[in-house]
Amino acid sequence: MSRRCSLPLVILLASLTAPALAQHAFDPARSPADDTSILLAPEPYKTYRGYSLVRAVVRDHAEFNRVLAISGDCWTHTPRLEQPVDFLIPPGGLDALRALGVSFDIIVPDMGDVVAAERARLNSPQTRGWYDDYKNLQAISDKVDELVALRPNLVSRFNVGPSLENRTIFGFRIDSPTPGPAGTIKPVIYIHSTQHAREWLAPVTTMYVAEQLIAGYASDPDATAFLDKFTVMVVPVVNVDGYVYSWTTQRYWRKNRRDNGNGNFGVDLNRNWGFAWGSDNGSSGSGSSEVYRGTAPFSEPETAVMRDHVLATPGIAIALDVHTYGQYLLSPWGYTATPPAALPFFNKYGKIMQAAIKSAHNKTFTYGPCYTTLYPVSGGNLDWWYGDRNVMMWSPELRGGSFAPPPTDIIPSGQEIYAGLLALAKTFCRADYNHDAFMNGNDYDDFVVDWIGALPAADYDRNGFVNADDFDAFVVEFEQGC
Ligand SMILES: [Zn+2]
Structure with a gap:
């Protein structure tokens, strides 16, 4: 116009x-x-009137692609053969789907009803608790300020950098006064969410987890032990432009707001990271695709400033990239079926988190590598953290059967991820240096060899260089045992 x-x-x-x-x-x-x-x-405002959500079982790759050609928007994050895969089907698409002979169930006949009901609810006066409904970017920003005001000696706000549309990507750091082992920098858990705009359960879940730690420090034993062992960095919304757009204009918007020309908008930020970037097997070079990878690795300001912030943050040992939905605890790799060297390590803690999450509300989160033959992920954040930064990384896919779970899911979702994170922090063993899920003399030998060789992996405290601090911190944790 x-x-x-x-x-x-x-x-x-x-x-x-x-x-x-x-x-x-x-x-x-x-x-x-x-x-x-x-x-x-x-x-x-896009009403989604006439759009349906269907759950299909595809028999092979070709059939998946035929359904995707009708849908354009696969909602399942890691679709697998012979397992149900959710697709958003535009008006008129159901007949085309039937003509394919694909077996499917209609989960939501008209997403227009869901969008209208949610919008009416969100536009009505909200007098209940903060976690009783979804929150827009301003409300999340205000909540961060509230947490800083609540515990100013524990919480500080930071800016990651500007987005494409010049909004500020913000976060906060939770830092207790306790130092790391042997007086070194304390290991950091870096949690970020909402690379995909429409995943509204993700930022409120992340905020819930952070608030439990902040409110509980020095009174709740679990929160206190957690924050005396780890510093926590939180970026609740990475894709700020897309998130605002999903609130103002198009509820199920996924990508950022890059103008790709020809009326196509958006780069999938989770295909834009600079590790194993650029494969057509796991991303797309087409600007109209929901998994468009962009013109180059880190072509998007959102991924570039996140990368720079991570590189400027010493001490990062663990990262979590929170998505919805599907109840998974995904670990590297996303781009290849070849198991990563740390697979035993990822699976050990995947299993620990799975049990803790299940204890909260009896929901089973499946752990394991992100890669599926049907739908690999190349240029994903998961692989960058591990492959480029040597950081132990999981990507939780939260509960729910769509991108619009009822708001009554928010607190249980927060409780699940908080339980999983507490269990991870309690048991996490950096001194399992070779990531084989056991700590023994081999870890000691491997570390010493790398440390003498000043290899990057021996930068135990992740401050950018290998020195005596790394040796001291490793020995303290090794002798403590795991
Ligand atoms: Zn996602």
Whole structure:
């Protein structure tokens, strides 16, 4: 639409898009000038009327691709052969799907009903607790400020950097005064979520976990022990532009807001990381695809500033990239079926987290490598953390059967991931240096050889160089046992 609107038309459009503008006005990093531009060129709110959510079982790769050609939007993160795979089907697509002879169930006949009900609920006055419904970017930002105000000696806010549309990607650090082993820097758990905009359960779950730690420090033994062992960094929303867009305009938007030309928008940030980037087996070179990888590794400001922030943060030992949905604890690799060297390590802690999560609400999260023959992930964040940074990494896929689980799922989801994270932190053993799931003399021998050779892996405290601190910290933890 042209910006040369007549004034009455502008007023009419403003009234038609009032709910979207009300949401937009909450965005923290927008200038008034930006809001004016939105006023002049509003994009109608997508109702999803006539869209269906179906659960299909595909028999082979070719059939998967035929369904995807109708759908354009596979909702299952790691679809597998012979297992149900969710697809969003546009109006008129069900007949085409039937013509394929694919077996499927209709999970939601009309997503328009779901979107309308959710929107009505979110636009009604909210007087309940913070975790009783989904939260827009401004509310999440305000919550971070609230947590800083609650425990200013424990929590500090940081900026990661600007997004494509110049919003600020923000986060916070939870840091108790206890030092790491042998006086070294304490190991850091870096938790980030919402690379995919529509995964609204992810940021509120991440915030819930963080708030349990913050509120419980020095009173709750679990939270206290956790924060005396680990520093925690949290970035609740990586894809800030996409997240705002999913609130204002298109509820099931996944990618960032890059203009790819030809009316196509968005790069899948979780295909834009610079490890094993660029394969057509696990991402797409087409700007219209939901898994479009972008024009180059780290072509997107969101992944580039996240990378730079990680590189500037010493001490990172563990990372979590939180997504929805499917109840998984995915570990590397995403791009290849070849098992990673640390597979025994990933599986050991995957199993520990699985048991802890199940103890919360009896939900089983499946752990294991992200890769599936049907749907590999190349250029994913998971592989970058492990392959490039040598950081132990899991990607939880939260509970729920769609991207719009009922808001009553938020607190149980938070409790599940908090239980899993507590169990991980309690048992996590850095001194299992060779990641074979046992700590023994081999770890000592391997570490000493690497340390003498000043290999990057021997930078035990991850501060960027190998020195006596690394040796001291390793020996302290090795002698403590695991
Ligand atoms: Zn995701």
